[in-house]
Amino acid sequence: MSDLVSAIIPTYRRPAALDRSLGSVLRQTWRPLELVVVDDGSGDNTPEVLAAWADKAKAAGVEYQWHTKENGGPGAARNYGMECAKGELFAFLDDDDRWYPQKIETQVAHLKMHSDSGVSFTRYVHAGKEDQPKPRMENIRDGWVFDTLCSGETRAHLQTLMIRRAVFEHTGGFAPHRNFEDFEFCLRSSLEFPFTAVAEALTVIETVESSVSREAGLEGDLERDSLKLKVLREFRQKHGRHERYHEPAMQQALARVYDEHIKHFIWLGRVDEARKAWDDAIKECGDQPQLAGLKGKLKRATVAGWFGRRLKKP
Known part of the structure; x- marks a missing residue:
């Protein structure tokens, strides 16, 4: 297994949030590491913000590439990122969430120990509730998880996933629809590959308040x-x-x-x-x-x- 991990982040009109997500990638303890950011047609100053991260990535010893494409939704942006990525392992992060520094290193080691698994996922916390990791330990399920994904007993949140390149090549990546594409991808992957769970909570998910009533x-x-x-x-x-x-x-x-x-x-x-x-x-x-x-x-x-x-x- 190649040691290079590609962290893939789609972004759309949230340049102010990128410090949090991109910064958490550069603070990872694992090297070699590549950061791939795909601007999904934001039409604002996102390209300028992304360009400014090149020097920071270089100083952190992280390979860096960013791209702008026509708007097609987060699934299409992740697929574009995987097509451009050079790693044999892909990890996904949303532009407003973050990882703890040992997240990538822990999952790489876990996948090396579970060579038959195609997908690794971790527990997670919500920002401001870091003392309440989810899901509860008794609800962690791995292996062939199609049934438990459907029942909700396995909660493989996208921001916690690390997959082998072979999973992308075999499944074709994310579906083009703009909602539920993450769960559908997990379901489809679970038919073909075992999942392996990391008991530690290594991902922080931000809860963004809606501006609508x-x-x-x-x-x-x-x-x-x-x-x-x-x-x-x-x-x-x-x-x-x-x-x-x-x-x-x-x-x-x-x-x-x-x-x-x-x-x-x-x-x-x-x-x-x-x-x-x-x-x-x-x-x-x-x-x-x-x-x-x-x-x-x-x-x-x-x-x-x-x-x-x-x-x-x-």
């Missing part, structure tokens, strides 16, 4: 829910005959999305649509525990509607 946010959530359901159905159609695909697991994944979808309708006061979505979910997924648990919430939402009220989002 909560209600507008919920409307956006509904759109994203619909796209997620579409992505999972397309996955079932394309990969349903694969030897490691399990339909009951996919039904769990769909039920998890339906659970959020129905709640979003309820919190918007659109109870009739919530009830219809619940009926659709039962037909498509069967009587999953998440769906059974929504019966009471639907009843309370119906009663609240009689009085011109709606249930509040927790």
Whole structure:
């Protein structure tokens, strides 16, 4: 296995956030290391900001390349970065998140110990809650993880991933859609390669407050829910005959999305649509525990509607 690791960061109109993410790459203890940043058609001063990092990368002993391409979404930007990268291992980071300094070194050692695995992932923390690593130790699953990815027992967040180049070459990288592409990539990879988990929390995920109102946010959530359901159905159609695909697991994944979808309708006061979505979910997924648990919430939402009220989002 080649020792060069390529850290790949897509960015779009967030030049002020780049100090955090790029700086965390340069502070990695692992060498040789390459930093590949892809500006996904920001149309602002991002190229100037990226150009200014060349000297910093050189001083840190990190190979550095950055590119600007037409806007195509984060998945397409990551694919472009992998095509340009020279390493045999790829690690992904979003432009507003960061790694702890030993992250790359730890995962390289882990993949060397688990030569059959194609994907490594770590635990993570949310910024400001560094004493609360996720997921809990008892929820860490690795090996052939398709079923546990679908159930949510395996949480392989994109910002924690390190993959072998062979995974990119075999799977073709990320799908072009702009939502849920990270989960779909993990699902697709899990059909072909074992995953290995690092117990340490080595990634810090920033929580960015939305500037839109909560209600507008919920409307956006509904759109994203619909796209997620579409992505999972397309996955079932394309990969349903694969030897490691399990339909009951996919039904769990769909039920998890339906659970959020129905709640979003309820919190918007659109109870009739919530009830219809619940009926659709039962037909498509069967009587999953998440769906059974929504019966009471639907009843309370119906009663609240009689009085011109709606249930509040927790």
